[in-house]
Amino acid sequence: MLIPYATSETKDDLKSVIDEHYRGYTETANAERPDIAVALHTYVSESPGAARAEAGSTQPLRA
Secondary structure (H helix, E strand, C coil): CECHHHHCCEHHHHHHHHHHHHHHHHCCCCCCCCCCCECCCCCCCCCHHHHHHHHCCCCCCEC
16 A cells, blocks of 8 residues: 555655556566555545645645
8 A cells, every 4th residue: 555645745756656566566476467555635624725724734745
């Protein structure tokens, strides 16, 4: 399982982590790419700004 907030600041960073995992996995005897679970924290409110303010964060995972 990947935990993006521990390894990535952007979606592109996350993609590179997943690509590296797949590369290492397929270099072993395993020919098929596995499914990868990703855990993301989510906070929901009236608006994105309200959610960030209530959650105490102004830095979401950037695109």
